[in-house]
Amino acid sequence: MTAHPPPPITYLASADVARVCAELPVVDLVRETLLAVRAGKAGLTPEAALRWTTPSGAFARSLILPGWAGDSYGCKIINASLGNQALGLPRAAGLIVLDDPETARPLCIMEGALISALRTAGVSLAAVGAVRDLAGIGRVAFLGCGRQAEVHLGLLAPGAPGLREVVLYDRDGARAEQAAATWAAARPGVTVAVADRPEEAVSRAGLTFAVTTTTEPYVELDWVPEGGTFVNVSLDDAAESLLLGCDHLFVDDWRLVAEDDHRLLGVLAGEGRVTAPGTRAPEGGRSVDAALPDLLAGAYRRQVGARDRVVINPFGMGVHDIAVAAAVHARAAALGLGTRLPH
Missing domain, CATH: 3.40.50.720 (NAD(P)-binding Rossmann-like Domain)
Incomplete structure (x- = not known):
């Protein structure tokens, strides 16, 4: 079998993610993902959590949320410190990693805080729209x-x-x-x-x-x-x-x-x-x-x-991050966005 060099990893910075997300129907994506979860076409596994007190005394945590939606697999790593506001920083920051469904190799890494915020709001709006x-x-x-x-x-x-x-x-x-x-x-x-x-x-x-x-x-x-x-x-x-x-x-x-x-x-x-x-x-x-x-x-x-x-x-649910991130990745690829990182 002929050996092939592994393909590069695409990195999508916050500007790339923001550009693509501005065009995405996030609430619809979240709603479709919730229905896919019910149909067994999307899901998640238990998350991992690391919590600590920062040197300045603030509560901090790092969460890892794996999930899959359709043929997209990956995880979100989202970190937060309650002391960030005093430092002039956003409370949360993170990354989303998408994996190749065939080889399981990392396929794309993207800034995750915006997607995390959008999918959170998308869940809220999809739920409210179902009752009001x-x-x-x-x-x-x-x-x-x-x-x-x-x-x-x-x-x-x-x-x-x-x-x-x-x-x-x-x-x-x-x-x-x-x-x-x-x-x-x-x-x-x-x-x-x-x-x-x-x-x-x-x-x-x-x-x-x-x-x-x-x-x-x-x-x-x-x-x-x-x-x-x-x-x-x-x-x-x-x-x-x-x-x-x-x-x-x-x-x-x-x-x-x-x-x-x-x-x-x-x-x-x-x-x-x-x-x-x-x-x-x-x-x-x-x-x-x-x-x-x-x-x-x-x-x-x-x-x-x-x-x-x-x-x-x-x-x-981390499954929403994966669903939205997969849509971001597909659109970014069509637009030629992102930086190629060697393995």
């Missing part, structure tokens, strides 16, 4: 004003023509004011207001995205108005009363939730107070109503009423 009419959403609240908030708003706005007000809350009031000014300038038809308290922001909006770095639950059930939807993107904004008392509770993947002992929902699962979709609710607790693949497939039979409170609690 996005066109009818007039007021949205954000708890946290960082990159995730910006990306969520960027994906939401085109599908929500009735959006007229955005309410922001951040523990750093100056950061909230700065974000409000920037967002208002970018969307002159939308009023952007800053709330003094998180309760004020949540209670004023029919849809709230929690995109903070808190590890202390604080959003109570009675903060969420009737008919409100609360998307618990970050670690632990939703308090026990909200998780146990909402009318509908959806997660992206029950196994990921149940195996986690850091987020409150995983803790409640470990205590037997929250159980898997389709199981009997424990006394004094509840079962998760459905996983997102079933919700998007129309397999959830309970009607979501106009006055019902809904909580969407996505854990984060």
Whole structure:
């Protein structure tokens, strides 16, 4: 057999990824991937996590999330430090590695933070769109004003023509004011207001995205108005009363939730107070109503009423990173983008 030199690895820098992602239908890609997971055409394996305290005393972690979608295989490495903001750095940074499906050799390495943020927002929007009419959403609240908030708003706005007000809350009031000014300038038809308290922001909006770095639950059930939807993107904004008392509770993947002992929902699962979709609710607790693949497939039979409170609690599935990264890689190759790295 004739030996062939291994092909080079393509590296896509942040500018390459951003150029391609600006043209991608991210919400559609995420929705299709969730349905593929349900059909057994995409999936993931357990993630690995390394956590530590930085020399300056901040919490830091590195996550490795393997996944596959169709004939695309790879993993995301996403790192974050809560001390980065004080250093003038983004909280998270990472890489996505795509593998050749035949040889298993690394095929492409790309900057992963933007894709991670986009797929996270894509999951949120796909889930919200399954239970609410996005066109009818007039007021949205954000708890946290960082990159995730910006990306969520960027994906939401085109599908929500009735959006007229955005309410922001951040523990750093100056950061909230700065974000409000920037967002208002970018969307002159939308009023952007800053709330003094998180309760004020949540209670004023029919849809709230929690995109903070808190590890202390604080959003109570009675903060969420009737008919409100609360998307618990970050670690632990939703308090026990909200998780146990909402009318509908959806997660992206029950196994990921149940195996986690850091987020409150995983803790409640470990205590037997929250159980898997389709199981009997424990006394004094509840079962998760459905996983997102079933919700998007129309397999959830309970009607979501106009006055019902809904909580969407996505854990984060690496399979979405792989699906979006594969689309980025294909488009970048067509455009001739990227740097070739020798093996």
